[in-house]
Amino acid sequence: GLMRSTLNAIRKHPLLKIELIVTGTHFSKKFGYTVNEIIKDGFKIHKVKILDVKDELSMLKSFSEGVVRISKVLKKINPDILLIEGDRYEALSATIGGAFLGIPIAHVSGGDVSGSIDDSIRHSITKFADIHFPGTDKSAERVIKMGEDPKNVFMVGTPGIERSRLGKKQIIKKFGDPAILVVQHSVTTEIPEAGFQMRETMRAVSELGMDTIVVYPNSDPGSKHVIKEIEKYKNNKNIKVYKNIPRDYFLGLMDNVSVMVGNSSAGITEAPLFNLPVVNIGSRQKGRERAHNIYDVGHDHKKIIAIIRKILDRKEKKSSSPYSGEGTPEKIAEILSKVKLK
Template sequence: MRTIAVLTGTRADYGLLRRLLHEIQAEPQLDLRLIVTGTHLSEAFGRTVSEIELDGFDVAASVPIWSGDDSRLDTAADVGAAIPGYARALADIDPDVLIVLGDRLEAFAAATAATILSVPVAHIHGGELTEGAMDDALRHSITKMSYLHFTSTADHRRRVIQLGEEPDRVFFHGAPIVDAVAALDLLSRDEVESRFGVRMPSPTALVTFHPAIMDAAPPEELVDEMLAGLAAVDGLHVIVTGSNSDIGTADVRARIAAFVAADPSRVDFVESFGQLGYLSAMRAASVVVGNSSSTILEAPVLGVPSVLVGDRQHGRPLSPTVSTPRPTRDAIEDAVRAALAGTRGVGESAIFGSPGFAERVVRTLLEHDIPRPPRKSFHDLERRVTR
């Protein structure tokens, strides 16, 4: 029996982890312990821990991290203050491994606590690049604190090895979103409208924007340009979802709220669709717009054209269905119009592997040696002779 702790901090990472959680829970030789943190515990962000409980998962530990202030100083202080909470949760659970996904501060802080406690970390989505956000540095830091690596593409596996991780601990298991799309029975357009109280005439844009402090422009400027570009497309209905609890979120949310209030006849707002609702709304949408990873992962997998705004995802592999306009209202307007005029795709997922991510991860957790402490050797690439 191995005890597997899994960290989830946002509606987005929970949607990607959900199938894996079910597979771990169903495996008799694995004991799932779920650590819930981040916006899941926030009323302002929909308190989505309730969705986790409705899915039948027991919460082993709840660790608050965000104070509600989103300045850089307050965010740094929140992360430091949360590390003892993660440490206490891990000490109580005493897992054989902690699974974290992605590049957010919650994952970084939890991996830091695990490293100090000699708890092996397994990292999903390592080796990727998001050069327009500090997430890029956080992700690579988590990679170096991790013992096992579950990457979404072969190139990402190569990059993790380039960071000095031994190849036999780095697995190309594909992207969990492929599992999620394959497993879900998505809602119809009418069901999305009825369940969430939104309108989805044709054409409709599904919009998600998160502030990124290293982007092409300040987040408040970028969101203004994006919203102005959307407003300029005649006849376009817009559905906006809530932003993450990142630095600068308050300003972005205020601008989105003003945009929704200014034209309620053509703009809807949904704080959190949940995975089923979000993917269902995406499939029914005409175009996906914003800087969320869903513009380059979920949208291509579903064959929906997307417009990526700004540099937040710069460095990630892009499907031909993703356009990357200059971050100005006119360029964004043109890109949205072009996406609406184009032919809808059939789904681009080959780069992210085949369905079965969760099963492959569970097999690795069962079969691979996971020592404690997780001592590692640095894997040097072939040295080149220089003169």
């Protein structure tokens, strides 16, 4: 995923050694059993299986299980630094375990604001962390305003903003030549509406009749409702549905489709690199810094269709982005190799 290049940079650094704790949906067949991708990359891993998330209560149980089970692994490994990325509840489980075991924590992508419960999780991790790798200048400012020592805040850019290593021919061979890429997740504070929200998106791309790739959502409360709506279109001749798409292929798709649709953070942070217009639907990313390639719209299939047509009728101009990933993996690895621990 997003951290693959960073993990490889750490592994290649002569002064560093890396082991991964793998948990969450990496073990879910419903979401593609992506632990196999990590094993294929050759990392030493420690498996921590926790409960699949179906609703708010199962997420809480999964979170608490994660604290206990990940802590046991951390106690065994006893790492010098625990590297955490982002704002997933599994990341917070690991953070709490690491903090109570006295393990220094480095946090990637702290200080971001998206406007959901993810903010609370992300900021909580920031307050537990000792070393900070925010992705933008504004995010770095927020981390410092939260009381973190500026000497421990390193604005290194955003991991995962990189081009695919695959050529267009490889992408076309696997996916054909789709015009639209759809990635839409449930919103934790809008679970009852998750099915309706996805229904409007799927109705829009279906009525447009263009070749479309749709990717399953994250395993969050409400995701089953999103998947239910997606599966209604699995026999549609213009729509191909994937549980998971490996990172290089996903980047290749972003570089080749005409428009991205949904509410994924990839549309906000990574799409500008490919000059890819994004129809950002709903509230999930409302607080994010953004480039001018983002078109915001509500959950209304008619409005979604209108914006997609507007985008396709004109050639998108390149726009600057607050996000950059140039050299980010190597910067993180180098700082980790030199940082003075307590």
